[in-house]
Amino acid sequence: MRHMRKWATAILIFGIGNPILYLFSIGLGIGALVDANSGGAGVDGVPYLTFLAPALLASAAIQGAQDETVFPVMQGFIWDKGFFAVNSTPVSSRDIVHGVLTAALIRTLITTAIYELVLLGFGGITLANMLPMYVTAILAAMAYSCVMVGMAGYASENGSFMEVVQRLIIFPMFMFSGTFYPIETTPIYLQWFGWISPLWHATDLSRAISYGHSIEPWVLVVHIAYLALWAVVGLAIAYPKFAKRLSA
Amino acid sequence: MIKATDLTKSYGDFIAVDGINFEIRRGESFGLLGPNGAGKSTTMKMIASVSQRTSGGLEILGLDPNKRGPEIRAHLGVVPQQDNLDRELTVSENLYVYGRYFGLSRKFLKTKVQDLLEFAQLADKAKSKSEELSGGMKRRLTIARALVNEPEIFMLDEPTTGLDPQARHILWDRLFRLKEQGVTLVITTHYMDEAEQLCDRLIVMDKGKIMAEGSPAELIRSYSSREVLEVRFGSSKNAEVAEQIRGLGDRIEVLPDRILVYAEDGEAELAKIHKLGLEPLTSLVRRSSLEDVFLRLTGRTLVE
Numbered sequence: 001m002r003h004m005r006k007w008a009t010a011i012l013i014f015g016i017g018n019p020i021l022y023l024f025s026i027g028l029g030i031g032a033l034v035d036a037n038s039g040g041a042g043v044d045g046v047p048y049l050t051f052l053a054p055a056l057l058a059s060a061a062i063q064g065a066q067d068e069t070v071f072p073v074m075q076g077f078i079w080d081k082g083f084f085a086v087n088s089t090p091v092s093s094r095d096i097v098h099g100v101l102t103a104a105l106i107r108t109l110i111t112t113a114i115y116e117l118v119l120l121g122f123g124g125i126t127l128a129n130m131l132p133m134y135v136t137a138i139l140a141a142m143a144y145s146c147v148m149v150g151m152a153g154y155a156s157e158n159g160s161f162m163e164v165v166q167r168l169i170i171f172p173m174f175m176f177s178g179t180f181y182p183i184e185t186t187p188i189y190l191q192w193f194g195w196i197s198p199l200w201h202a203t204d205l206s207r208a209i210s211y212g213h214s215i216e217p218w219v220l221v222v223h224i225a226y227l228a229l230w231a232v233v234g235l236a237i238a239y240p241k242f243a244k245r246l247s248a
Numbered sequence: 249m250i251k252a253t254d255l256t257k258s259y260g261d262f263i264a265v266d267g268i269n270f271e272i273r274r275g276e277s278f279g280l281l282g283p284n285g286a287g288k289s290t291t292m293k294m295i296a297s298v299s300q301r302t303s304g305g306l307e308i309l310g311l312d313p314n315k316r317g318p319e320i321r322a323h324l325g326v327v328p329q330q331d332n333l334d335r336e337l338t339v340s341e342n343l344y345v346y347g348r349y350f351g352l353s354r355k356f357l358k359t360k361v362q363d364l365l366e367f368a369q370l371a372d373k374a375k376s377k378s379e380e381l382s383g384g385m386k387r388r389l390t391i392a393r394a395l396v397n398e399p400e401i402f403m404l405d406e407p408t409t410g411l412d413p414q415a416r417h418i419l420w421d422r423l424f425r426l427k428e429q430g431v432t433l434v435i436t437t438h439y440m441d442e443a444e445q446l447c448d449r450l451i452v453m454d455k456g457k458i459m460a461e462g463s464p465a466e467l468i469r470s471y472s473s474r475e476v477l478e479v480r481f482g483s484s485k486n487a488e489v490a491e492q493i494r495g496l497g498d499r500i501e502v503l504p505d506r507i508l509v510y511a512e513d514g515e516a517e518l519a520k521i522h523k524l525g526l527e528p529l530t531s532l533v534r535r536s537s538l539e540d541v542f543l544r545l546t547g548r549t550l551v552e
Contacts, residue, residue, distance in 0.1 A: 081332040087298055088326040089349035089397070090318040247299045248259075 044182055046211045053124030054206030055179040055199075057137050061112045062199055065141035066148055066170065068104035070162060073152035076100075077245060084246065093242040097235070100149055101142070108141040125210055132209045140202030143227040146234025147198075153241035173197040178204070201226050249274045249401060249432050250295060254304035257290050264290040266456035267304060277423075277433040279443045279450030281538075283546050286453040288436040289329060292405050295434060296326045309400065322350060325399030329406050331390045335379035339370055339389055342378050347396040360396060367422065368392035384415035391419070395426075402426060403434045408442060420445055440539040452545050459545040464538050471544055472536040473498045475514035479521065479528035480506045489526060496520055510536070 043051040076083035076096070083096055091099075116134060119125045125133060155161045176186060176193035177200035183191055194200035205223040207213035215223075250272040257265040265287040272278045280288045293299035294306060297313035297320045306313055308320050334342050340361050347357040365371040368388040373381065378389060387407070394402065407423075408416045423446060427433055437443055443450055444464045452459045452467070460467055477497070481489045483505055490502045497511030511517045514533030521528065 080335055081328075081330065082334055084298075084328065085332040085334075085346070085393075086349055088296055088321060088324070088328070088394075089346065090322045090351065091349050092318055247293075 044207070044211075044213055049122065049124045050211050051182075051207070052180065053119045053122075054133060054210045055177075055203040057112065057115055057119060057125075057133060058140050058202040058206055059174060059177075059179055059199055060115045061108050061137035061141035062144045062202070064108050064111045065104050065145040068107045069100055069145045069148040070152045072100050072103065073149055074155050074162065077153070078155065078157055083242075087246045093246045094239055096246075097149060097238045097242050101145055104145045104149075105138070105142060108138055108145075112137050112141070129210050133206050136202055136206045136209065139224070139227050140198050143230035143234070144198050146231040146238065148234070150234045150237030150241060153238055153245060173199055176200075198227055198230050249276075249309060250434070251307045252291075252304070253306075255291070255294065255301055255306050256303045257287075257294060257299065258302045263456050265294070265301075268451075268453070268456075268458050270451055270458065270461065272432065272434060274432055275427070275430050277427050277435070277446055277448045279447030280434070280436040280453060281438065281440075281443055281450055281542060282436075282453035282459075283438065285455075286546070287456040288453055289405055291453070292403060292434070292436055295401075296324060296403055297321050322397065323400045325394035325397065325402040327391050327394045327402075327404040327407055329409070331386045333378040333386060333390060333393070336377065338375050338377055339381070340365060340374040342389060343393055343396055346393045350397040352397065357396070364392040364395060367395070369418070384411050387411060387415070388419070391422070399431065401432045401434060405436050407435065407437070408439065409437075416442075440537060440542055444538050452542060454546040460541070467541045468536050468538060471541040473510035474512050474536060475510075476534055476536050476540060477509040477511060477514040477517050478506050478530075478532045478534070479509070479518070480530045481526070481528055492524060492526065493521055510540075 076086075086096055087093060112134060116125065116130050120127065120130065151165055152162060172193055176190050177183070177197045178186070178194050179199070183194040183200060183204075186194070201223040204213070204215060205220065208215045208220065250270075252268060252270050254267045254269065255265060256263065256267050268287075268291070270278075280291060282288050290299065294301050294313065295308060297308065297317040300314050309323055311320050313320050334345065337345060343361045343364050344357050347360060352360070362371075365374055368385075368391065370381075370385060370389060370392070373385065378386065381389065387410075391404070391407065402423075404423075408419055411419065420442070423433060423435075433446070435443075435446055437446075447464065449461070449463050450467070451461045460471060462470070480486070486502060486504070486507055490500065490507055493507070493509070494500065497509040497517050499510045501508040501510070509517050518531055518533065521531075
């Protein structure tokens with residue numbers, strides 16, 4: 001927690017800078033091309049920026065959660081071994097898991113709010129939809145955090161575990177979750193990536209809120225349930241792993 | 249305060265601690281000695297109530313650490329072998345944040361942190377980041393940090409490894425003061441002089457078992473002689489000479505570079521050697537130390 005104060009400036013600059021850059025380059029730049037080439041029809045029946053905004057919001061939230069879980073966990077177990085120091089106080093291994101998640105949540109709450117304000121400024125979202133979209137993004141980020149905390153718990157001293165996770169899971173997830181184009185346009189053999197990705201579920205949900213992207217009610221439930229499942233699975237990995245590692 | 253009965257810890261097939269028994273009384277300064285891999289640190293982790301024992305019993309402050317870990321840990325101060333300070337925080341923040349983990353109030357910590365800074369002689373470094381400190385300062389900070397909750401049992405795992413003599417003596421002085429205040433100390437070390445300085449009672453461990461137990465003086469009495477005579481005849485002749493002087497003292501030990509004669513009176517044994525017409529290149533009579541006991545019990549072979 002105290003760490004984040006030290007990094008507050010960096011987090012804020014990236015928190016504001018990232019969406020602005022993305023919006024300029026892709027939202028407005030590519031958006032102009034897409035809209036022009038589709039004869040003004042945009043994507044999914046709305047201007048490209050409107051289509052893109054919910055996805056950017058969700059992915060920014062998830063990305064922030066990623067940074068604020070993976071690095072602290074690696075630091076706590078490997079670089080500084082701070083978790084071992086904390087664990088020699090009355091604080092338990094579960095408390096440590098919760099602490100990391102709380103820090104990630106606080107950071108996500110702040111940066112996602114900033115991101116939304118920027119999106120609002122560019123006209124990517126409407127004021128009325130801000131709150132439900134905010135909640136969706138946070139939900140996705142937390143679900144994702146739980147899994148990342150669990151995964152990072154497995155990272156070893158010299159191993160490249162997290163690099164593998166980064167390349168094989170996270171990167172494809174951002175590519176194939178229907179962030180920049182509708183998932184339906186991806187070849188079917190790549191679509192499964194989107195289905196297992198919490199980002200796609202969050203994006204799809206957020207699009208439904210933002211501009212009435214049509215989804216069946218049951219899909220809505222599936223989206224939320226799936227994100228909740230990630231949180232549960234993540235904690236189920238993290239709790240025993242942290243306990244084991246701290247008592248080794 | 250602490251009572252271990254048949255305490256055992258194994259990792260898979262490997263038995264790190266093999267059914268040990270000991271008891272540590274309130275206000276006592278207790279040492280765990282042993283070569284690397286003897287099971288000292290594992291024992292420490294079990295006492296620190298972070299590592300669960302595999303079998304046997306362990307009672308700390310009357311509680312079972314497997315079940316009431318956090319409750320026990322509230323009364324412990326733990327100094328790990330490797331400093332695990334928070335590098336990004338300042339010296340005083342390290343103390344403050346750690347205190348908060350114990351649920352101590354901000355008001356209490358405000359004065360406590362100041363006291364600890366004085367105690368660790370780090371008051372003028374209070375605002376420095378902990379990663380900027382020297383090795384000795386980091387060690388003192390780690391020790392001060394472990395005192396933030398005014399522990400009843402203070403545990404130090406190799407507290408002075410890597411410190412210069414000045415820092416070591418300052419630390420000993422600080423530990424002695426804590427002991428005077430009635431804090432129970434549990435210390436692991438492989439410096440025998442440190443054990444003699446600090447420990448009222450100690451156990452010598454090897455391969456997960458207890459080899460000996462007692463006060464430093466008792467151990468010297470039962471496992472060594474009062475004095476040791478060290479003679480050198482040159483590495484090529486030592487073995488040959490050893491045959492001639494066998495029977496001298498309580499016991500002799502032949503090393504590649506010298507012969508050790510354990511005896512009540514070293515000078516008298518030296519005179520006997522001279523009488524046999526042998527002229528050692530160098531000779532030295534010294535009092536027996538804990539190191540002699542240690543080497544006798546755990547052997548001279550290198551443990552990796």
